[in-house]
Amino acid sequence: MSGQHNLLEVRNVSREFRVGTAFFGTTIVAVDGVSLRMGSKSPLIVSIVGESGSGKSTLARMILRLLEPTRGQILLNGNDVWAKKTEEELRDFKRTVQPIFQSPHDSFNTLRPVSDALYETAVNLGIAKTRSEADDYIAQTLKEVGLDWTRIRGRYSTAFSGGELQRISIARALLPRPRLIIADEPVSMVDASLRMNIINLFEEFKESFGISFIYVTHDLSTAYYISDEIAIMYRGQIVESGAVADVLTDPRHPYTEMLLASIPGIGGKWTSRIELSGIEVEEYNLTGCKFYPRCHRRLPVCRDVRPQLIPVGNRSVACILYQDSADEHVS
Ligand SMILES: Nc1ncnc2c1ncn2[C@@H]1O[C@H](COP(=O)(O)OP(=O)(O)OP(=O)(O)O)[C@@H](O)[C@H]1O
Ligand SMILES: [Mg+2]
Known part of the structure; x- marks a missing residue:
């Protein structure tokens, strides 16, 4: 039955946070109209990449039913993730999608054996x-x-290294043989020498159990290595998405271009976190393109018009340069 539906469909989802006091507070749009689809035919690894604060974890938490969207809808196998659920439906949900978090130490109670x-x-x-x-x-x-198992049974989380503990939390996520695992920076706290071993497990699980992954990361090198598809996030929006080889070898959005220009070429070592210098904030209120202040290819119209994520060849790009109406705006 699940074959008729997409595995995951994120429809125009936004999440706002109110920060500060009632009078002097402001609203942060952490995720801003994101749409994303994963089919159910063959398992996929989709990376979500973006700078710190771009909304990756907020999006991941909404899909995991940990944080409610302000707007939009999320469907898993055609079922609304945020609809009221019976206990059985909730169990079904957890059997279908499982999380792996950044810190394995947060996943286990230190007072009880893992x-x-x-x-x-x-x-x-x-x-x-x-x-x-x-x-x-x-x-x-x-x-x-x-x-x-014989080495793990009865022991507490403090008895394990970070890498071992992350493997245990991966095993826990694997227990129900879910259809989808959402891994939010799963190796950023693991010793660098062990990261690839853990990342390789995702590929193995995709092949042997047909599990799809959403892999949230700052690290373009592991994203390139492991994923089939990639979505680049900037200030709460997906600005470019598509097959990982297309997007990372031939970027179209000026932000993706900038990210790739700031790191060594493909095949080189991409170890640095994505941190771009440039004009900061004050941008959340803009009605135009959020990337306008930092964009090296901006047009005057970009200040006022927010581009939609639209198909450009096999990928999607949210940039006026690739929209049919761009010509009108240029003239
Ligand atoms: N509970 C919250 N209350 C207020 N603001 C929040 C909350 N959670 C996230 N934010 C804000 O929403 C924005 C997106 O945060 P999010 O954690 O999703 O980013 P991220 O891409 O995961 O960043 P990182 O790479 O650092 O993990 C940030 O500006 C953050 O400060
Ligand atoms: Mg995060």
């Missing part, structure tokens, strides 16, 4: 009925991430 969390997930999600049934299943799943 194995408790694994048992709990297995039982709560209806994967195993008894503890011994769960034992077999957990052991098998831990093996998928290169860990041995």
Whole structure:
């Protein structure tokens, strides 16, 4: 039945935050009209890349049902993520989509053995009925991430290295064999030498279990290496998206161009975080393109007109330079 629906459909979703006091506060638009689709035919790894504060985690949390959108709709297998759910529907949701967070230390209670969390997930999600049934299943799943259940059972999170603990939290996410895993900066706190081992697991799970991933990261090199598709976010909007090889070898949006110009070429080492210097803030109120203040290809019209994300060849770009109406605006 799920074959008829897209695995994930994010429809024009926004999220605002009110910051400051009632009188002197201001509204931040953290995610601003984002649309995103992942089909259900074959599993995909989609990277979401952008500078700090561009809204990546806010978007991830809305998809995970952790933070409610201000506007828009999110559908998972055709079901509204934010619709009121029965307990069974909620369990179904958690069996379908699972998170991996940046810090594995936040995923486990330090006062209880990590194995408790694994048992709990297995039982709560209806994967195993008894503890011994769960034992077999957990052991098998831990093996998928290169860990041995007998070494983990009964031990506390403090007994493990960050890399080991992140593997355990990946195993936990894998327990229900979800259709989608949302990994928000999953390796940024892991020792650099171990990052690729963990990233490679995603590829393995995609192949062997048909799991799709949304991989949120600052790191263009791992995004390039691991993903099929990429979405570039800037100030709450997707400014360019498409096949990773297209977007990163032949960028169209001036922001993507700038990102790529600021790092060594493909095949080189992209280790630095994305941090661009340039004109700062005051931009949230603009009605025009959010990238206008930093854009090296801007037109006068860009100050006033907000470009929509539209198809340009096989990809999508939100820039007036690629819209049919651009000619009218230039003249
Ligand atoms: N709970 C909140 N209350 C107020 N503002 C928030 C809240 N959560 C996020 N924001 C703001 O929303 C914007 C987007 O934040 P978000 O954490 O989604 O960015 P990000 O792309 O994940 O950044 P990073 O790469 O640093 O993780 C930022 O300006 C942030 O300060
Ligand atoms: Mg974040």
